Amino acid sequence: MKKLLYTFLAVSIIFATCKKEDDSSSPNGGTNNTSGSILGKWNLTQYNVTSSEGYYTNYPNGKVTTWDTTFSITPPDSDFEIESITWEFFNNGTMEEMMMDFGGGNDTDYYTWTKNGNILVLDTDWVLTINTLTANNLNWTSDQGEDTSLYNPSTGQHSGGDTVYFDRFIGTASWNRISGLSPNTSNARIKQNNIKESPFSSRFINRRKR
Numbered sequence: 001m002k003k004l005l006y007t008f009l010a011v012s013i014i015f016a017t018c019k020k021e022d023d024s025s026s027p028n029g030g031t032n033n034t035s036g037s038i039l040g041k042w043n044l045t046q047y048n049v050t051s052s053e054g055y056y057t058n059y060p061n062g063k064v065t066t067w068d069t070t071f072s073i074t075p076p077d078s079d080f081e082i083e084s085i086t087w088e089f090f091n092n093g094t095m096e097e098m099m100m101d102f103g104g105g106n107d108t109d110y111y112t113w114t115k116n117g118n119i120l121v122l123d124t125d126w127v128l129t130i131n132t133l134t135a136n137n138l139n140w141t142s143d144q145g146e147d148t149s150l151y152n153p154s155t156g157q158h159s160g161g162d163t164v165y166f167d168r169f170i171g172t173a174s175w176n177r178i179s180g181l182s183p184n185t186s187n188a189r190i191k192q193n194n195i196k197e198s199p200f201s202s203r204f205i206n207r208r209k210r
Helices: 011-025 200-209
Strands: 040-058 061-073 082-089 094-101 106-116 119-122 126-133 137-143 147-151 163-179
Antiparallel strands (some): 040 082, 082 094, 094 106, 106 119, 119 126
């Protein structure tokens, strides 16, 4: 989850890119606050998270919340040891996420992406709802719903038990564009069967619990 600022491409290229994506995502040719082009490099400016977990005494009734928190991350953020996070969308359907830590360390992951209207899907299973997408601003919300599992206290495993545990997080991210259309440079860096970590929102939550 970010490094050098790039110069914006010529206005004609940006307009052509926006028009191409608008044609595919807005069949009526209308203009709204999610009709911009997502191609290019974006810098995270703020991430707001609401997270909770707990269990059910008699699923789906008797919900007991044992932990919940609401917090914001505004890179550079020393509390989370995050200097910056960038997402770069390429026109070949791939995206590079780079998270830069204080001290120069970085964590880079790669995703495939598709966009249909205001729905952005990463790797087919991470669904984001775009609230705003303009020439310079991107804002999305991630809410994957409640995740449940059975817990067996005798083994400490989330299987084979009779108690239903849940966890849920909702994240809203705001980004600023720092460069325009990117070339197809990411394919060579994407490895087959690359095992990715959880989305960076989960990583932040894990850091919060430490």
